[in-house]
Amino acid sequence: MKQILIIGAGRSSSKLINYLHQHAAKYRWEIVVGDLNPEAAKSRIGNKVKLIAFDINQEEESSQAIRQAELVISMLPAKFHILVARHCIRENKNLLTPSYVKDDMKLLEPEIKKKGLFFLNEMGLDPGIDHMSAMKEIDAIKASGLELLGFESFTGGLIAPESDDNPWHYKLTWNPRNVVLAGQEGTVKFIQEGKYKYIPYNRVFRRTELIEIEGYGTFEGYANRDSLKYIDRYKLHGIPTIYRGTLRRPGFCRAWNVFVQLGMTDDSYEMNDLKNMTRRDFTNSFLYYHPTDSIDLKLFHDQNIPQDSDIIGKLKWLGIFDNTPIGLERGTPAQVLEHILKDKWQLSPTDKDMTVMWHKFTYRDKTTKHLLEKHLSLVVIGDDPVNTAMSKTVGLPLGIAAKLILTGKIKRSGLFIPTLPEIYEPVLKELENYGIKFKQTIASPDN
């Protein structure tokens, strides 16, 4: 019996646990799930796997649990992966995570290599399926002797069309704090037609693009932080255009931008006197003073929102003009906004989520100079609020990678993300069995 230790039994672990459980008998795996609160986890995942108490801050217990595993999958919040990684190095265990490789993890690379271990990060949806699907296409374009001129890529965690019943066309299908702080990680950087371009936070939600996906209508994309680092990661040196972004439904960004402009997404200071304030007071604290004008009107005037704009309905629906108490003793503006959003944007028990990914490759035949565009699109709909599209698209790549590692199909040592054919080929192939399959369209670019 080979033991797989999954650390963290949150919402996005359910599909991963199911997948591994389904394959456990065949491959003789023992699945152990470690969670801070195993009782609560049991109510979500049932009795099919072994549940243990696991607290990454308990040095000795953590080491002991990891020592018994053959492979560790960390589903903890991103900042804790480094702690798990250090245990894995000490105990000579391979590690899988769905999160970005941060500098602290990168520093461990020589040790990982020296010990002959295999650490695979960024093995979820975004990052994860984005890397695999993009690299497969990029490698194919290069192999055909075509010249890649542009790569654009967008991903979004959204609400399925059948559950889309609010004016924002959005609900919280993943960490709400990240939704509020989106775009604040640093200045956006990308290249377009050979020119470096920079977008500050206050412009991110106005510099959007519209994207059509057949059968699912129109989406809008705003730019992600640093697209330039993908030049190295995808070996695209010299490419004239590279751009990565996040998808929302049209109109979302323009309305969200109101919060950005007013300062409601600011997480840098605690507000004064919050416990005595209503949502209406919260909104007013970002507006100029006027002895008689209404707060609604001041906001529309201040933000130059025309009387017939859809933004007005969106803002009113969220309740930011309501005379109800905020209900927090203290907090930053971002925390107050998150609190309001959680109220309105929560998934109902019958809601289904949707993950969407879209890539655009622009390339040229080196001899005919003929320009072509290929679009790849992926839409996954969740089954229910537990078996979400997010849980499938994050959990299945991890599960499949776990199988490849434990069955000896991947034989590497070091720190990786899934950009190698020996990883992306079998994973993308098996994902198709679960309906996670890209559609492709060839188009002629119209500039």
Add this chain to the structure above:
Amino acid sequence: MKQILIIGAGRSSSKLINYLHQHAAKYRWEIVVGDLNPEAAKSRIGNKVKLIAFDINQEEESSQAIRQAELVISMLPAKFHILVARHCIRENKNLLTPSYVKDDMKLLEPEIKKKGLFFLNEMGLDPGIDHMSAMKEIDAIKASGLELLGFESFTGGLIAPESDDNPWHYKLTWNPRNVVLAGQEGTVKFIQEGKYKYIPYNRVFRRTELIEIEGYGTFEGYANRDSLKYIDRYKLHGIPTIYRGTLRRPGFCRAWNVFVQLGMTDDSYEMNDLKNMTRRDFTNSFLYYHPTDSIDLKLFHDQNIPQDSDIIGKLKWLGIFDNTPIGLERGTPAQVLEHILKDKWQLSPTDKDMTVMWHKFTYRDKTTKHLLEKHLSLVVIGDDPVNTAMSKTVGLPLGIAAKLILTGKIKRSGLFIPTLPEIYEPVLKELENYGIKFKQTIASPDN
């Protein structure tokens, strides 16, 4: 002979050195000026005082120089005051600085008190004259049994009307880096009519006020970082309105806001490929891509600047559309912008600068309930690019405070800013001899 050690012989030290030199014979002071580069300092201040080499990073030398002084005045960049302060505590010396008390200095308070030393900070213009003039008026209003309802205060380092010959009505009369980074120190916080108000960086230069100063025309003021901390400092608990800001000439802020919106004031990352870029390329890197439209037009369109706006002339005059190389090997957007501004906004040898301060006090007679507004305004014009208004208004309060300390007129121990009558009364009185005198106007508020 009592020795006064002035550390740092930069531009703003000249008037301070002059003042002390003029009083040296009478009070039997020896003036010593320590500077990193005493030769260069000599060319600015001549032979009238003793010049020594002083490097605050040389622990032993610094201690030795400070040991011989009776009083130390630190004119170094703000971050070095803490090092001077530690030497002063060790050597039992009193200290004067024109800079804000930061947390690290605040931590020394118990030691300063225990040793019976007197450290006076924030003793220049802003901070400095602002504290003294405001506290004098606040104390008088309280003493008259009037109820203070509002305090607003603005200061600016500007160009004198006779030297005002560019469309921005602005030149660099102090640290250019601070001009570029202005407003980025944190979210603006103030109270207006009993309501807490917050302004994020991207809105600071649009939420301005117009201010009239008789004889000098109209100014505009944008909000400073944290006005709330002045409630404690000025003992204004319960005041319904408190607001502090910075003065520019009208139209400056709206045009400056273009740089803020585009991200040109961002100091958080280094730009790519700077050495091959022109100023025009720099501007373009913050704008959307278009194959044929001109960069000028893209900017006006992106920023919604009408064809007849004065902003267009301001931007063109600065040269941000010019095809001249930037002339920097590397740098952040803020550093590039500073480089461009230094070129255009520098003082010519015949230019005079101007410092302007304006306070507004709104108060009420407790019995008649009659509302009144008092405005205090101060305008100081420089003599020439060496004896600037900035140097006078920063240096003279320090010089006068030095005299008060050395002649035993101030008998306190601890860490202070000049909000006590025993400091502000004699300093403000003597400043009048140098033409630094507030004018007052009484008005009825018109809301």
